[in-house]
Amino acid sequence: MSRENGAERPYDIVLFGATGFVGELTAEYLAAHAPADCRWAVAGRSREKLERLRERLAAVHPGCAALPLIQADANDPGTLRELAESTHVVATTVGPYIWYGEALVAACAEAGTDYADLTGEPEFTDLMYVRHDARARETGARIVHACGFDSIPHDLGVYFTVQQLPRNVPLRVDGFVRSNAAFSGGTFASALTAMSRGRQMLRAAHDRRLHEPRLVGRRAGAPLGGPRFSRETGAWALPLPTLDPRIVARSAAALARYGPDFRYRHYAAVKRLPMALGGVAALGAGYALAQLPAARQWLMNRYEPGDGPSPERRAQSWFTVRFVGEGGGRRVFTEVAGGDPGYDETAKMLAESALCLAFDALPKTSGQVTTAVAMGDALLERLRAAGITFRVADSR
Numbered sequence: 001m002s003r004e005n006g007a008e009r010p011y012d013i014v015l016f017g018a019t020g021f022v023g024e025l026t027a028e029y030l031a032a033h034a035p036a037d038c039r040w041a042v043a044g045r046s047r048e049k050l051e052r053l054r055e056r057l058a059a060v061h062p063g064c065a066a067l068p069l070i071q072a073d074a075n076d077p078g079t080l081r082e083l084a085e086s087t088h089v090v091a092t093t094v095g096p097y098i099w100y101g102e103a104l105v106a107a108c109a110e111a112g113t114d115y116a117d118l119t120g121e122p123e124f125t126d127l128m129y130v131r132h133d134a135r136a137r138e139t140g141a142r143i144v145h146a147c148g149f150d151s152i153p154h155d156l157g158v159y160f161t162v163q164q165l166p167r168n169v170p171l172r173v174d175g176f177v178r179s180n181a182a183f184s185g186g187t188f189a190s191a192l193t194a195m196s197r198g199r200q201m202l203r204a205a206h207d208r209r210l211h212e213p214r215l216v217g218r219r220a221g222a223p224l225g226g227p228r229f230s231r232e233t234g235a236w237a238l239p240l241p242t243l244d245p246r247i248v249a250r251s252a253a254a255l256a257r258y259g260p261d262f263r264y265r266h267y268a269a270v271k272r273l274p275m276a277l278g279g280v281a282a283l284g285a286g287y288a289l290a291q292l293p294a295a296r297q298w299l300m301n302r303y304e305p306g307d308g309p310s311p312e313r314r315a316q317s318w319f320t321v322r323f324v325g326e327g328g329g330r331r332v333f334t335e336v337a338g339g340d341p342g343y344d345e346t347a348k349m350l351a352e353s354a355l356c357l358a359f360d361a362l363p364k365t366s367g368q369v370t371t372a373v374a375m376g377d378a379l380l381e382r383l384r385a386a387g388i389t390f391r392v393a394d395s396r
Contacts, residue, residue, distance in 0.1 A: 028057065091354040105128050136368065155372045156380050339387075
C-alpha cells in the first residue's frame with residue numbers, strides 16, 4: 001500500500017507530535033525542504049498548539065498558511081486509525097514510545113502505511129516486532145524504528161563502511177561515538193524509562209528471539225565489548241549497551257553484503273580517563289536511581305518534556321562516529337559527522353527518512369525493517385545532500 005503502488009490518499013506524509021520540541025524542529029525542516037508537490041500535514045493532540053505552530057511556520061514559509069492540521073491522540077486508537085489511513089507515511093516524535101507508541105504502530109501495520117519514529121527503546125522495538133511485524137508484512141507497511149541519532153549514523157555508517165570492504169569474507173566493524181550535545185526533557189524521560197524496565201526489556205528480547213527466524217548459513221552479531229584504550233581513535237572506548245548495535249546486527253542479518261560472519265561493537269570514545277570513569281559512575285548512579293519510583297519521578301521533574309537546549313547551544317553541538325572496519329586483509333577507517341545530534345540533526349534525519357519512504361525508489365521490503373534495509377543508499381545520499389558527512393578517512 002505504499003505511495004507508488006497503493007490507493008490514493010490525501011497526504012504523502014503526516015508528522016505526529018509536531019508541537020513537541022523535536023516535532024517542531026522536524027516541521028520546520030519539512031517546511032523548508034519538502035518538495036513543492038509534497039502533500040504533508042501536522043498532527044497532535046491540541047488543535048490550539050497546532051494552529052500556533054502553523055502560524056510560526058507560515059511567518060517564514062508563507063505556503064504553510066494552509067498546512068492541514070489533524071487532531072489525534074496517542075491514547076485514542078480511533079483517531080490514530082484515521083490518521084494512518086489518510087497518508088502514505090507517518091513520522092512520529094511522540095515518546096516514550098513504550099507508553100505512547102504502540103497504537104500508532106498497530107494502526108500503520110493494519111492500514112499498510114509506512115511508519116518512522118525516533119525511538120531508542122529496545123523493549124519497544126522488540127514488542128512491536130512480536131505484535132505487529134506479521135500484519136505489516138501482509139499489508140506492505142514498512143515499520144522503521146530509530147530514524148534519528150538513534151540509530152541512523154550507526155546503522156548507515158556501518159552500511160557505508162561495509163561497502164568499502166571486500167565481499168564474501170568475515171567482517172569486523174567497531175564504532176566510536178563522540179559528541180558534546182545537551183539533551184531535552186523528552187530524551188531524559190525516555191532514557192530513565194528504559195533504565196527502569198530492565199526485566200521487561202529482557203523478557204521482550206527473549207520473546208522476539210522465539211518469533212524471529214534464525215539466520216541460516218551466516219552469522220551476524222553485536223556483542224558487548226569491554227572497556228579499553230583504542231589506539232585507532234586515541235581515546236578510551238566504553239561499551240554502549242544502546243539500541244544502536246542491535247539495529248546494526250539486524251541490518252547485517254538481512255543483507256548478504258555484510259558477509260558470512262559479521263560482528264559489530266559499539267563504544268563511546270572519551271579522551272581522558274577521569275572523564276571515562278566519571279561517565280561510568282554517573283551512568284551507574286542513574287541506573288540505580290531509575291529503579292526507585294520516587295527517585296525516578298524526581299529526576300524526571302528536573303527536565304520538563306517539551307523543553308530542550310536553546311538554538312545557541314545547539315549551534316555549538318556536534319557529533320562524530322568513527323568506524324574501523326576489517327576483512328579480507330583490508331582495513332578501513334570511515335566517519336559519519338554532523339551538528340547537534342539529538343535535535344537539529346535528528347529532526348533532519350526523521351524528515352529525510354519520511355521523504356525517502358514517500359518519494360524514492362526503494363527495495364521491496366515490508367514489516368519491521370531497519371533504515372539500512374528499507375532505504376539504504378537512497379537515504380544515505382539524501383543525508384549527504386543535507387549536510388551530514390559520510391566519508392572514508394583512511395584505508396589500507
